[in-house]
Amino acid sequence: MKTVIITGATSGIGLETALKLTLKGYFVIGVGHSRENCDMAIEQIMRRNPEAKTVFFSGELMQQRELKRVAFELERYLAENCNGELYALINNVGGVRSWYQTTQEGYEQQFALNHLASFMLTYRLFPYIEKALGRVIMTGSNSHKGIKIQWKDVMLKKGYNPLTAYKQSKLCNILFAKALNDRYRRNGIAAYTVDPGLVKTNIGNKQTGKLVNVIWSLRKKQGVSPEIPAETYVFLCESRDAPKGLYYYLCREQKYSKEVTNENADRLFELSEKLCGIKYSDLVTEL
Numbered sequence: 001m002k003t004v005i006i007t008g009a010t011s012g013i014g015l016e017t018a019l020k021l022t023l024k025g026y027f028v029i030g031v032g033h034s035r036e037n038c039d040m041a042i043e044q045i046m047r048r049n050p051e052a053k054t055v056f057f058s059g060e061l062m063q064q065r066e067l068k069r070v071a072f073e074l075e076r077y078l079a080e081n082c083n084g085e086l087y088a089l090i091n092n093v094g095g096v097r098s099w100y101q102t103t104q105e106g107y108e109q110q111f112a113l114n115h116l117a118s119f120m121l122t123y124r125l126f127p128y129i130e131k132a133l134g135r136v137i138m139t140g141s142n143s144h145k146g147i148k149i150q151w152k153d154v155m156l157k158k159g160y161n162p163l164t165a166y167k168q169s170k171l172c173n174i175l176f177a178k179a180l181n182d183r184y185r186r187n188g189i190a191a192y193t194v195d196p197g198l199v200k201t202n203i204g205n206k207q208t209g210k211l212v213n214v215i216w217s218l219r220k221k222q223g224v225s226p227e228i229p230a231e232t233y234v235f236l237c238e239s240r241d242a243p244k245g246l247y248y249y250l251c252r253e254q255k256y257s258k259e260v261t262n263e264n265a266d267r268l269f270e271l272s273e274k275l276c277g278i279k280y281s282d283l284v285t286e287l
């Protein structure tokens with residue numbers, strides 16, 4: 001049985017993807033924010049698929065210390081129960097903020113949660129992915145288009161605009177997937193970014209102010225059910241030969257921003273390593 005880890009698996013796109021992958025026979029390790037929400041997610045999955053094989057781990061992924069603890073638990077679990085192999089890591093966790101807020105490390109929260117958490121977790125789980133010749137899948141967004149990385153102020157501290165911060169974090173997702181492919185395709189690892197489209201979830205109603213809450217409550221009414229984007233993750237996991245593209249929407253390869261260049265991907269990779277205090281080259285078998 002192949003093992004898949006999904007972050008942000010307690011609601012919305014992540015929960016639906018977790019359910020669908022259990023129905024396809026994968027062992028799904030969900031990661032959620034609180035234990036309570038993880039238990040509710042397990043209940044929902046088991047109600048809809050009584051045969052599901054799933055466990056959940058919880059933690060505050062925005063804070064690096066907490067993320068390291070969760071990563072340690074996942075590593076131990078994979079080593080003891082999954083033959084040390086991880087077939088797919090779905091970096092789906094994400095959130096929206098209304099104001100400039102920072103993590104314990106002083107990093108802007110959307111940048112930290114939507115990008116750095118995935119960057120760091122992928123690093124920690126890399127040996128297990130490598131052993132399985134696995135796949136890394138980010139949840140990106142069409143909103144990554146029409147924006148550049150603000151290299152001189154990547155945390156966007158000056159004149160903070162929450163929407164710009166969100167879009168930039170989504171551009172980071174696809175730049176990270178590109179960097180992984182450029183570096184590690186030859187090791188048998190494939191990375192992708194999924195654009196889920198506009199999806200009816202509560203993302204804009206969590207930890208946001210009144211204005212964002214109201215706008216999102218209206219906007220999400222136009223969104224599709226999370227079942228629709230979940231199909232694209234299933235497609236990327238199920239394809240026997242790793243699909244060649246980088247960016248997928250509705251199971252099809254799509255065009256992405258012209259900001260997704262080698263130079264930007266390398267620059268973000270190096271900056272993220274510095275911000276997380278890690279070096280991928282320390283653990284990867286260079287081929």
Ligand SMILES: NC(=O)c1ccc[n+]([C@@H]2O[C@H](COP(=O)([O-])OP(=O)(O)OC[C@H]3O[C@@H](n4cnc5c(N)ncnc54)[C@H](OP(=O)(O)O)[C@@H]3O)[C@@H](O)[C@H]2O)c1
Nearest residue numbers: 008009010011012013033060061093094141198199201203
């Ligand atoms: N909805 C859309 O239209 C849309 C469009 C494009 C991209 N996306 C992307 O899709 C992904 C999933 O979002 P969604 O729309 O499905 O929203 P969602 O239902 O709110 O899912 C977000 C998930 O992340 C978890 N989470 C949030 N903050 C966390 C933290 N600090 N530590 C650990 N877990 C945390 C949430 O857990 P709790 O609920 O327990 O906090 C939840 O499981 C995000 O990356 C988002 O950027 C969404």
